[in-house]
Amino acid sequence: MAVREDKKEIIIENAVGVFAERGYYKATTAMVAKAAGVTQPYVFHFFENKEELFKAVIDRAFSRIYDTFAQVNAPADQLIETMGHAFEQIIQTHRDEVLMVMQAHAISESGIREHVSSMFLKIFESLTLKFENAGIPNARETASQFIGNGLLITLAEVLKLPQLIAGIDNC
Amino acid sequence: MAVREDKKEIIIENAVGVFAERGYYKATTAMVAKAAGVTQPYVFHFFENKEELFKAVIDRAFSRIYDTFAQVNAPADQLIETMGHAFEQIIQTHRDEVLMVMQAHAISESGIREHVSSMFLKIFESLTLKFENAGIPNARETASQFIGNGLLITLAEVLKLPQLIAGIDNC
DNA sequence: TATTATTTATTGATTGATAAATAAATAAAC
DNA sequence: GTTTATTTATTTATCAATCAATAAATAATA
Numbered sequence: 001m002a003v004r005e006d007k008k009e010i011i012i013e014n015a016v017g018v019f020a021e022r023g024y025y026k027a028t029t030a031m032v033a034k035a036a037g038v039t040q041p042y043v044f045h046f047f048e049n050k051e052e053l054f055k056a057v058i059d060r061a062f063s064r065i066y067d068t069f070a071q072v073n074a075p076a077d078q079l080i081e082t083m084g085h086a087f088e089q090i091i092q093t094h095r096d097e098v099l100m101v102m103q104a105h106a107i108s109e110s111g112i113r114e115h116v117s118s119m120f121l122k123i124f125e126s127l128t129l130k131f132e133n134a135g136i137p138n139a140r141e142t143a144s145q146f147i148g149n150g151l152l153i154t155l156a157e158v159l160k161l162p163q164l165i166a167g168i169d170n171c
Numbered sequence: 172m173a174v175r176e177d178k179k180e181i182i183i184e185n186a187v188g189v190f191a192e193r194g195y196y197k198a199t200t201a202m203v204a205k206a207a208g209v210t211q212p213y214v215f216h217f218f219e220n221k222e223e224l225f226k227a228v229i230d231r232a233f234s235r236i237y238d239t240f241a242q243v244n245a246p247a248d249q250l251i252e253t254m255g256h257a258f259e260q261i262i263q264t265h266r267d268e269v270l271m272v273m274q275a276h277a278i279s280e281s282g283i284r285e286h287v288s289s290m291f292l293k294i295f296e297s298l299t300l301k302f303e304n305a306g307i308p309n310a311r312e313t314a315s316q317f318i319g320n321g322l323l324i325t326l327a328e329v330l331k332l333p334q335l336i337a338g339i340d341n342c
Numbered sequence: 343t344a345t346t347a348t349t350t351a352t353t354g355a356t357t358g359a360t361a362a363a364t365a366a367a368t369a370a371a372c
Numbered sequence: 373g374t375t376t377a378t379t380t381a382t383t384t385a386t387c388a389a390t391c392a393a394t395a396a397a398t399a400a401t402a
Contacts, residue, residue, distance in 0.1 A: 007381085023279045025196035028357060039383055044359065105329050106277035108194045117330040124335055140338030145316075147335065148323035152315060155322060158276050159288040164295055164318065167311030178347085199391060210349055215393065 008046040011036040015057045020096035024054060024107045055115055058104055061097035062119040065090060069126060076134040080146065083127075087150055091157065102154040123147070179217040182207040186228045191267035195225055195278045226286055229275055232268035233290040236261060240297060247305040251317065254298075258321055262328065273325040294318070 014035035018027045029050055033040040047053035068090055074082035091098050104116040124143055131139035149168070156164040185206035189198045200221055201211040218224035239261055245253035262269050275287040295314055302310035320339070327335040 021279070023196075023277055025194075026279045029359085030357075040357090041359075041361095041384085042382060045382085050358065103277040105326055106194055106274040108192070108197045113330070117332055120326070120330055121332055121334065124332075138338060142338075144323060144336055144338050145320070147326075148319035149316070151322040151326060152319035155276055155291070155318075159284070159291055161288055161292055161295075163292065165315055167309060167313075167315050200393085201391075211391090212350085212393075212395095213348060216348080221392065 007036075007038065007042075011038065011043060011046060011053070012057055012060065015053060016061070016096045016100060019054065019057060020099040020103075023103055024109075024112070029053070051109055051111055054107075054112060058100055058112075058116070058119075061094070061101050062123070064094060064097060065101065066119075066123055066126060069123065069130070072130075076136060079131070079134050079136065080142065083146065084149070087153070091153065095157070098154055099158060102151065102158060120147075178207075178209065178213075182209065182214060182217060182224075183228055183231065186224060187232070187267045187271060190225065190228060191270040191274075194274055195280075195283070200224070222280055222282055225278075225283060229271055229283075229287070229290075232265070232272050233294070235265060235268060236272065237290075237294055237297060240294070240301070243301075247307060250302070250305050250307065251313065254317065255320070258324070262324065266328070269325055270329060273322065273329060291318075 011032065014037075015027075015032045018031045018035055021027075022031070029043050030040040032053070033043050036043075043053065047056065065087075068086050069083060072079070072083050072086050101116075104112070105120075107113060107116070124147060127143035127146055128139050131142050136142055153165055153168070156162055182203065185208075186198075186203045189202045189206055192198075193202070200214050203224070204211040204214050207214075214224065218227065236258075239257050240254060243250070243254050243257050272287075275283070276291075278284060278287070295318060298314035298317055299310050302313050307313055324336055324339070327333055
């Protein structure tokens with residue numbers, strides 16, 4: 001039982017890198033299996049299909065980002081800056097997860113898209129609430145801009161264009 | 172000769188919608204052909220392969236965005252706002268093209284990624300120069316934020332989450 | 343007739359997924 | 373405590389579908 005959970009865990013952990021590097025469609029279940037050190041069909045003992053595997057992987061990525069933001073605690077006048085730093089840190093420590101999240105919207109599988117959509121909304125609402133509670137004016141707009149900034153940073157990472165964010169403050 | 176060019180044109184025009192809706196990998200050459208009213212193998216008489224077809228299509232999308240920004244002319248204190256409106260208008264008139272551009276970074280084909288990367292850089296540099304010429308301080312940062320905002324708007328479109336941009340000014 | 347435009351037929355490779363077989367571990371029985 | 377039975381873990385073999393791409397054939401046009 002513990003072993004079985006371990007293997008599932010190992011598959012998820014190794015799938016992140018494959019999905020991040022190759023994208024959902026170019027990432028094959030064989031590659032994920034190889035990265036995890038198991039055979040390709042064995043992946044389907046833990047996940048009903050490729051889509052479910054992906055969902056499991058991206059759930060983790062979203063949760064990490066969500067939780068990180070939730071845990072940030074700073075005075076109102078430093079909140080946004082601190083949140084920015086927190087995001088920068090996730091990019092460094094869990095680069096693949098962030099890249100996955102960024103690419104996820106381009107997956108046309110309707111099941112995945114709905115999943116991704118609801119997760120982005122969750123993060124947005126969580127950010128808005130946090131900014132509101134801190135007494136920041138235009139909390140919604142601030143949350144929007146914060147996400148837009150995150151998208152830009154990640155795009156710069158994916159396209160290897162550091163110029164795109166050279167002028168941004170928290171770099 | 173003219174006919175041949177016409178058909179190529181027709182294929183490009185119809186491919187936009189297919190690529191935008193399904194994404195590069197889920198869009199098949201058969202679908203593109205059907206949308207254009209030709210047979211699937213005939214597409215390869217105009218484009219060496221699927222990748223070249225995609226490049227031709229996205230070149231047009233990028234060019235339209237690039238040209239639109241280049242043509243904007245407004246006093247410095249209204250420049251950004253006017254540019255924002257211009258972008259909003261492209262989304263309405265050429266929604267598929269914008270969606271394509273947004274999704275393009277998630278294509279792991281190295282040829283396409285390099286292509287997309289250079290196009291984003293071009294737009295960024297063009298924006299920066301425009302802001303500089305208008306005497307806007309922190310032109311680079313402003314250009315970055317402008318692109319980040321565009322990414323956010325497009326993401327909201329793709330994920331059908333208008334909430335994400337409800338608080339943004341130019342909506 | 344010659345050239346251009348376009349289609350039909352076909353293939354070779356990829357890949358998600360299934361099924362059957364085997365190995366390993368655990369428990370039960372003697 | 374060793375053998376047997378049973379479940380759990382994992383692999384090998386294979387399939388069926390999808391799709392980009394090629395080649396050969398045909399139709400249209402000049």
